[in-house]
Amino acid sequence: MEKVRFVMIGVGGMGRSHIQKLLQVPEAEIAALADPSIASLEEAKRRFPQLAEVPAYADYREALSRTAADAAVIVTPHSQHLEQGMACLDAGLHVLMEKPFVAGSENAQRIIEHAEACNKHLAVAYQRHVLGPFLYLRDVVQRGELGSIRYVCAYQAQRWMQATAGTWRQDPALSCGGQLNDSGSHLLDVVLWVTGLEPQAVSACIDNRGTPVDIDSAVTVRFDGGAIGTFNVVGSASIGLYEDVTFHGDKGTAMYRNNTLLIAREGQSQPVAIAADEFPASSDPDKDFVELILGRKEEAAAPASCGLRIAKLTEAAWTSAANGGQWITL
Incomplete structure (x- = not known):
């Protein structure tokens, strides 16, 4: 694998921060944007002109079904992380989530077990680790x-x-x-x-x-x-x-x-x-996640x-x- 192709789920303020960091990683490619807010999608493309031709979707499920990708970054309200994370894993993607991961320890254990069953990486964007x-x-x-x-x-x-x-x-x-x-x-x-x-x-x-x-x-x-x-x-x-x-x-x-x-x-x-x-x-969680997927390290930060x-x-x-x-x- 030469490029890690990402679906960005949630492109508001923090989502755009992740986009900015991934655009600085040569081995990363943003393949799709997903956000129910048309204004957020438009703002992301305005701030990052290099994404002008990247497909944008109001429904993340459509983005997953129509995009050839390797990984997803989830930056949405916390209660949505579990559903979106499970769907990404089911679609065969590695998943990087914004903190605080998913809602509750039972859901956390559930999605960790699912990621292991899918043989996919699952990490949290706690940037202090890098x-x-x-x-x-x-x-x-x-x-x-x-x-x-x-x-x-x-x-x-x-x-x-x-x-x-x-x-x-x-x-x-x-x-x-x-x-x-x-x-x-x-x-x-x-x-x-x-x-x-x-x-x-x-x-x-x-x-x-x-x-x-x-x-x-x-x-x-x-x-x-x-x-x-x-x-x-x-x-x-x-x-x-x-x-x-x-x-x-x-x-x-x-x-x-x-x-x-x-x-x-x-x-x-x-x-x-x-x-x-x-x-x-120092590094950042996005670069760290790319290196993990490429096999350059054994565990996420x-x-x-x-x-x-x-x-x-x-x-x-x-x-x-x-x-x-x-x-x-x-």
Whole structure:
């Protein structure tokens, strides 16, 4: 295979981001666009004139039936991911999905098993798995430079409630959840991916702030092995996205302070900023997925199993919050 031909399902703002990245990959070809919004299809072609002759469909099923393709990128409201993903797998395509994968852990397990039965790759577009600072951080933790991880504190603040008002993201039938399930899923994922810790039990307090979905979440996690973690997801903040994640081990500490990585290794009493030129080269989920399909790597940067883990953790947090913060065992 010299080219990986893609069907793009969903070409709104984030869908166009995926298009832009794929157009920069020589081995990738966009074979079809699919979106029920004619305006979105027209905007995609306006922004990317090289797609002027690419077929566009209002119904993704027509795109699948009429297009010779190898893979699909799904960037649609969360509740639609399962149906679309299963259809793509049935059509013989590899599938890259935007986060948070599919709605619920049962559906996640179902589509993972189906992808395995179809012998197709299924991955989630968690881009931090291919970004230099996080690759560096994960390597430090996995090599044991911080020792045994004892405590993790993860914080994310964003004016998510205000920015998504009136959109599908605050419609539970389409979004399947609020900030914790949306931007917050990146925060949950990066902690589990960097540390390899397995959640054992979850206690949560969540406030919807008068909306139909979760907005502000305080989540405490006990991990196998005794580590403790706190996740603070603030969707009602007045600021743009800000993140702060700290990993405390018995030999050292790592702090990710909104794009700055600081590490105190064993014997250091103060963390030291890591220069950008020390980080591995960054990539993106689309390029990574092309390389996977071409057989240049054995596993996706963020395989579907990552989506399953986050679904289980998020569900436990919702269940706990609905029951007054009761500890929920995973």
